[in-house]
Amino acid sequence: MSKLPDGIQRRQIDGQQRLATRGESVYGEPTDGEWRAWDPHRSKLGAMIELGMDHGLEGGETVLYLGAASGTTVSHVADVAGPTYAVEFAPRPARELLSAAESRPNLFPLLKDARKPNTYAHVVESGVDAIVQDVATRGQARVALENRRFLADDGRLLLAIKARSEDVTRDPAAVFADARDELTEDEMGYELVESQRLDDYHTDHLAVVARPK
């Protein structure tokens, strides 16, 4: 099992061993003192960590988070990481993202479209250590490729692919196979480190850990 990054612990909360980070509560999650439980059922990255995937996070890295939504997961990321850029396109969830960012000076919310990196490349720095991606739109592999320019050569992509966002009618396994091919076929693409389905926590989702080629 992959080592937990600094700042994430397994703690006894509500009678269960749970992943937890330290920070101000965001969505009414159970807490133990300043520790707040990180629910793998509500967070794909949480599920990846719970499953012991090779996420490569150690704590303190610079992170670009695509598809931050209302900030559930990115708030935990900001609790353990360094500068954390959170891109979200929809204004409604972004309102909650703003309140999560209020108490986290290292969390930078951006109302931008992850499919158009040039609209935020003047803000997000180059050479980030990790890109976390959870966007429910068609062309998820494309988004990961477009945003590769932000990633350090030894950085990691932690990607959750939702099969139903690509094509509701196709077999998820086929959707995942295509996405893996698309990610790896280009010279400026990625090299897969690990991929695993998240079915125990999220139906029809594939988690991918990759490195830039």
Added chain:
Amino acid sequence: MTESSGWFAPLAADSDADDDVLVAAIRDGSADEPDSWPDRAVGEGAVEDEDAYYDRLHRATMAATRAAVTERERADDSQLIHAIRAMDDCQRTANELAERVAEWAGTLDPEAGSGIEYARDLAATEPEPGETAVVSLAEQVVDLEAEADGLRAYVEQTMPTVAPNLAALAGPVLGARLISLAGGLESLAKKPSGTVQVLGAEDALFAHLRGHAPSPKHGIIYMHDGVRGTPPENRGSAARAWRGSSPSPRASITTPASTDPTSRPN
């Protein structure tokens, strides 16, 4: 732009630059490639050190995102979407409560009627002892009905300025429903007409795509008289004719209201 094309360029030019200028730079700026902006900002004298850079970045991104969220949410089409959804909520709730009123009143008066009409009559009566609670509930039904009417008036009044051609073609209420189902005026304008034809029939469409149902002939545009007023066997072609009508829904949505660059979300 100057030497730097990072968001902090105004700060590099003038270290007293206003937050508003930085907010505008974050919202409207762009770059083909990212750069090591923190180092550049320090190097160009925009900020003292890295800590100061991230402090300023946090402040600026918070303000820029707050402003962008407010602007997008205040956009006329999102107001319209809330109004039409609220109108439907009020109507549905009024109907549900009217049923409850009828059931309750039936235990007090064997002659009790049903529906919103009955709730209205009941609300107008002076309650007998023991009837105050049910009469008060009936009053709520009447209030909700009035609220729904008010919302409908708002939609009818707003639609023609937000999407004049769509309002004329589909009627204001149906037009607003189409915008609501598409999630916004711009996304509706970008949808192929075949998608517009079946908006609101998603369950039937997915059942069809999974291979165990016929394809839906129409979605919410069933509400249009040109479709509903047609015998069932011809409704499919009526729906196709409507979505392909000239000016087509697609063309008609591309009105000055949505093509005006100043009204567009960034």
